[in-house]
Amino acid sequence: MPVVLAPMAGVTNAPYRALCRSFGQALYVSEMISARGVLENNKKTLHLASFFPDEHPKSLQLFAKEPQVLEKAARILTDQGIEHLDLNLGCPVRKLTATGGGSALPYKQRRLKRLLAAFRRGAPQQNLSIKIRLGIDEDHLTWRETGRIAQEEGMDAVALHGRTAAQLYDGEADWDPIAELSASLRIPVLGNGDLFDASDALLRMRQTGCAGVVIGRGCLGRPWLFRELEALFSGHSPPPPPNFGEIKAIIRRHGELLLQFFGPELGPRHLRKFAAWYTKGFPGTNHIRDQLVRIKSLEECLALMEHIPDDCPFPPRAIRAKRCKKGGRQRVALPPGWLDSRECE
Numbered sequence: 001m002p003v004v005l006a007p008m009a010g011v012t013n014a015p016y017r018a019l020c021r022s023f024g025q026a027l028y029v030s031e032m033i034s035a036r037g038v039l040e041n042n043k044k045t046l047h048l049a050s051f052f053p054d055e056h057p058k059s060l061q062l063f064a065k066e067p068q069v070l071e072k073a074a075r076i077l078t079d080q081g082i083e084h085l086d087l088n089l090g091c092p093v094r095k096l097t098a099t100g101g102g103s104a105l106p107y108k109q110r111r112l113k114r115l116l117a118a119f120r121r122g123a124p125q126q127n128l129s130i131k132i133r134l135g136i137d138e139d140h141l142t143w144r145e146t147g148r149i150a151q152e153e154g155m156d157a158v159a160l161h162g163r164t165a166a167q168l169y170d171g172e173a174d175w176d177p178i179a180e181l182s183a184s185l186r187i188p189v190l191g192n193g194d195l196f197d198a199s200d201a202l203l204r205m206r207q208t209g210c211a212g213v214v215i216g217r218g219c220l221g222r223p224w225l226f227r228e229l230e231a232l233f234s235g236h237s238p239p240p241p242p243n244f245g246e247i248k249a250i251i252r253r254h255g256e257l258l259l260q261f262f263g264p265e266l267g268p269r270h271l272r273k274f275a276a277w278y279t280k281g282f283p284g285t286n287h288i289r290d291q292l293v294r295i296k297s298l299e300e301c302l303a304l305m306e307h308i309p310d311d312c313p314f315p316p317r318a319i320r321a322k323r324c325k326k327g328g329r330q331r332v333a334l335p336p337g338w339l340d341s342r343e344c345e
Helices: 014-021 035-039 043-048 067-079 102-107 109-122 143-152 176-184 198-208 225-233 244-278 286-292 298-303
Strands: 003-005 059-063 084-089 127-133 135-137 157-161 189-192 212-215
Touching (some): 014 244, 035 043, 035 059, 059 067, 067 084, 067 109, 084 102, 084 109, 102 127, 102 143, 109 127, 109 143, 127 143, 143 157, 143 176, 157 176, 176 189, 189 198, 198 212, 198 225, 212 225, 244 286, 244 298
Parallel strands (some): 003 212, 059 084, 084 127, 127 157, 157 189, 189 212
């Protein structure tokens, strides 16, 4: 199944992966964790890196900028039974790029080569991949060289998001570089960006020749998207989306998983944003939005939705409604002198 769940902070924890997995086959990747946090046995990091006992394959995304730290963390995690490791080299957030990490790091080619070589040394037998963006901005693109280096250093796949770090989630993703990279590399290239419907994924794969797709914002509050993808990739018509009664059952199951994983106090807090996403676009939900983001229990969450009929169909306009990530551009924060040379150590 050429579908991957994109790691998303605060989203792709064990409960949401379990929920999505109940709808269809895919590679479900954990939210991004710090390689240094693994070495330091950070309690929060280790909890986010944990899996339910029946979860296979165990797939985890790391971020790191020091080769030795990444090598050691990869070795520890593979010894613990992690079957797939992904390295995030595309995160555009300030706290990573300002220190030379995330989407800033691929600009330094020698540093990138050392990092990926260490990644492979730490997990010589494991399936390794990297996730990247087009570059820092339109004037500092890195995707071609990064793909080539990833192949040279033994990575098994590259996932490319068709935007720069400066774009964040503004405008439309550019899939032309994904097509070019797919044609130029021997290793699989996965495409990412603006995949909100199962038909989007199939169309993009046909247009670009990429080996698979990475699903991000499209599945927020819509875990059944993986059921639709599985049907379409198997040559069948996707089933209709659930009505509101079915969605309430999904919310209850999701809430129970969150309570199991995070406990009775934190579990409902994690459910808040999901509840807003699940109800997006349904008539009669705008006035409860402020209440949903303050719920303190699963039952309180469900009670707020009682006025919506169970047979209310899923609104088609909600498929492409914006969730989580806002538009707009940014000036990417970088270390002093970062753009002076690509070859600087």
